[in-house]
Amino acid sequence: MDVNQEDRYGLYVDLAKLITDCPVAYTGLLDDDRQFFLAKDFNGLLDADEVPRHLTLCQYALGSTQPMIVPDLREHPKLKHNPLVTASPNWVFWGAYPLVTQDGLVLGTLCTVDYKPRSMEPFQIEQMQALANNLTLLVTLQMEERDAVTERMAKLAAYFHRNHPDLRPSELENFLNLCSGQPVNRQELERLAQWGIVTLDNNAPDLTAKGREIQAEHGLHAATFRRQALAQRTAVDIEDLFAMID
Numbered sequence: 001m002d003v004n005q006e007d008r009y010g011l012y013v014d015l016a017k018l019i020t021d022c023p024v025a026y027t028g029l030l031d032d033d034r035q036f037f038l039a040k041d042f043n044g045l046l047d048a049d050e051v052p053r054h055l056t057l058c059q060y061a062l063g064s065t066q067p068m069i070v071p072d073l074r075e076h077p078k079l080k081h082n083p084l085v086t087a088s089p090n091w092v093f094w095g096a097y098p099l100v101t102q103d104g105l106v107l108g109t110l111c112t113v114d115y116k117p118r119s120m121e122p123f124q125i126e127q128m129q130a131l132a133n134n135l136t137l138l139v140t141l142q143m144e145e146r147d148a149v150t151e152r153m154a155k156l157a158a159y160f161h162r163n164h165p166d167l168r169p170s171e172l173e174n175f176l177n178l179c180s181g182q183p184v185n186r187q188e189l190e191r192l193a194q195w196g197i198v199t200l201d202n203n204a205p206d207l208t209a210k211g212r213e214i215q216a217e218h219g220l221h222a223a224t225f226r227r228q229a230l231a232q233r234t235a236v237d238i239e240d241l242f243a244m245i246d
Contacts, residue, residue, distance in 0.1 A: 004049075005038060005039075006038075006039050008038075008039075008138075009027060009038040009039035009135070009138075010039040010041075012027055012039060012110060012131060012134075012135045013025045013026060013027060013039045013040060013041050014041070015131055016110055016111075016112050016128065016131060017041065017112065019124055019127045019128055019131065020095065020112045020120060020124055020128065022093070022095075022112035022113055022114045023043050023113070023114060023115070024041060024042055024043050024089075024091075024112065024113035024114070025040075025041055025110075025111065025112045025113070026039065026040035026041065026042065026110075026111055026113075027039055027040070027099070027108065027109065027110040027111070027135060028040070028050075028058065028108050028109065029099075029107050029108035029139075030053060030056070030058060030059065030062065030107075030108050030109075031053070032053065033052065033053055034050045034051065034052055034053050035050060035051050035052075035053055035056045035058055035059075035108070036049065036050045037049055037050060038108075038139075042089070043089070045088065045089040046089060055082070055083065055084075057073075057079055057082055057084065057091075057094055057096070057111070058096055058108065058109045058111065060078060060079065061096035061098055061106075061109050061111075062098065062106045062109075064098065065098055065100045065104065065106065066098070067095065067096065067097045067098070067125055067128065067129060068094075068095070068096040068098075069094075069095045069096075069119070069120055069125070070093065070094045070095070071093060071117050071118060071119050072092055072093065072117040073085045073091055073092055073093070073094050074092060079094070089115075090115060091113050091114075091115065092114060092115050092116050092117055093112075093113060093114035093115075093116065093117055093118045094111065094112075094113055095111060095112045095113075095120060095125075095128070096109045096110075096111045097109060097110045097111070097128045097129055097131070097132035098132065099132055099135060099136040099139065100132075100133075100136060101136060101140055102140075107136065107139060107140075109132075110128070110131065110132045110135055112128070152218055152219055152220075155218060156172075156176075156214075156218045156220070157172065159214065159218070160172060164191075164195060167191075168188075170185070170188050171188050171189070171191060171192060173188075174188040174189055174192075175189070175192060175197070175198070175211075176220065178198060178205060178206075178207060178211075179207070179215050179220040179221070180220070184205055186200065186205060189205050192211075193205075196208055196210050196211075197210055197211040197214065198211050
């Protein structure tokens with residue numbers, strides 16, 4: 001939540017509209033207080049990244065792992081009072097497909113909306129369930145990758161904390177940049193060179209044998225960073241890692 005990834009999840013919204021022929025589709029995660037939209041197409045009538053949970057329709061879809069299809073929200077005993085139904089944008093049809101993990105946890109929903117009553121054919125519901133399952137897999141894989149990255153970075157920070165307790169966060173950040181093939185600040189590598197981890201003899205800084213050993217031990221090859229960048233699109237906070245070790 002709280003990470004803008006419309007480019008990653010927008011495809012699922014587009015496919016949901018294509019499968020159901022609905023003008024509106026969105027997908028989001030819910031916690032105790034709010035619904036955060038991973039991607040949405042509200043047909044230009046709404047513009048929000050999140051909404052309070054108590055105002056959502058999706059709060060009613062979390063009690064089951066099965067789709068919740070409402071042909072006419074205006075006739076539903078609970079949902080007919082929702083502001084999305086009683087006022088603009090005046091939603092009528094609503095279909096919600098829970099994002100269910102392998103252990104049965106419902107993370108959120110993939111939803112489609114229309115401004116008129118309608119129903120879904122069985123094959124449409126099956127396709128939407130398959131789409132929601134695929135979306136859930138992507139979300140959970142991203143969560144697992146993020147946990148793995150955090151653990152890997154914490155172990156690296158712990159290594160330096162034991163062996164070089166006065167290492168500055170900026171030095172650790174530049175060591176990671178060197179491992180991943182990113183531009184580095186040469187001045188931030190001078191003490192690492194004194195410790196035999198990097199070499200500054202050439203124009204371009206490089207890892208020594210000891211540095212490559214650290215790199216390999218903590219899984220910090222450039223290809224790993226590329227996978228992490230695709231999976232996360234967020235940076236590891238070096239200051240937070242040091243605080244964790246302390």
